[in-house]
Every structure is written in C-alpha cells, then in structure tokens.
Amino acid sequence: AQSVTQLDSQVPVFEEAPVELRCNYSSSVSVYLFWYVQYPNQGLQLLLKYLSGSTLVKGINGFEAEFNKSQTSFHLRKPSVHISDTAEYFCAVSDYLGNEKLTFGTGTRLTIIP
C-alpha cells in the first residue's frame, strides 16, 4: 500500500515570490510520482511527472519538482508565481504504469496575493 502526505492545506504567496509545495510519500515498492493542478471548477491536468532518471523534473507553466528517494519527497517549486497560478495542487503516486490506481494527497490550495 502507498500513501501521500501534503502537509500544507493552504499556501498564500505574494505575486512574483517563490513557492514550494511539499509532498511526502510512502510505499513498499518503486513508485512513479505526479503533480496535478486543478483550476477552479475544472478537472485535473498533469503538471509534471517523475518516472525514472534525472531527479529534477520540469513541467508546464514554469513549475519543477525534485525527487528525493532518501527523504521520500517530491516537492513542487516555482521561482516566481503569477496570479494565474491560483489553483489546487495534488501530489499523486502509482506503483506501475497505467495510472488506473493513482493515490492522491489531500491537496494544497495555492492563493496568490497581488
């Protein structure tokens, strides 16, 4: 069984400031890690993913995340946020390709302050 912990339920950040959204996971097997974004009243879309290889992965809209196996973390970062980044962000894990059994964290609501 696997689980995902997003400790911060809400993160307020001033516009153009950097942000880090934290994600920790637990699993007894190798995992694939994902960040999804949900804009208001919409479905989820993939922001970025880690499958293997380089531990630093880059996604859409200037976001990046770093896989740290020893700390079982996959934190999401952006050096300078914009109003349009206001959304809810979900970290997710699966233990094999196909994603039919994604396990999600509880989400982090990112609010950008003008």
Next chain:
Amino acid sequence: NAGVTQTPKFQVLKTGQSMTLQCAQDMNHEYMSWYRQDPGMGLRLIHYSVGAGITDQGEVPNGYNVSRSTTEDFPLRLLSAAPSQTSVYFCASTKTGNTEAFFGQGTRLTVV
C-alpha cells in the same frame, strides 16, 4: 477534440434514488477510473477498469456499481443514494504505456 466527457455536470438527488453518472472518452484509452473528491480528502478511487469487460474495486466502492461494455464508456451507478455520497465525481482515462491520466470536468452531486 472532446477527451473525457462527463454528464451531467450537476445533479441533485433525494435519499434512496438511483442514478447513473456517464463517462465517455474518444481517445481509445484502455484504462478508465472513477474518483470522488471531498474537501480535505483529495481524490479517492471508487472503481477502475483495465479494458472492456474488466472492472475492479478501488478504495471506496461501497454504494457504487460500474460496468465496461465498450472501450469508450464507463458509467458509474449509484444504487440508492445517501447523503454521504454528496461529492464531486471525476472520471479519468489513460492509454497503455502512457503515464498521463486525462480527467473529465467532473459531476457535482448533492444528495438531500
């Protein structure tokens, strides 16, 4: 380019009523799944399917049924609605060998 289409977008049910949430995808994806989203709980897997004729239970299957008669469609049935099933429901699909799940826009269900 429709992607994953869910209907209806909103629904209000009375306790004990039954209904079917529809999900269709036009990408020929083998995998389809249903999640419910509740405040503070993220998304939880209800049922999933790895192909036509094959379904299995997820984390929170009680009170829901699914079937997969075609690759395109994966309806979710509420047998006897309860207030605890008030939630936002998302359908998702994934192609074999890919790692990106495509989500529908969601169905907001209220059971009174």
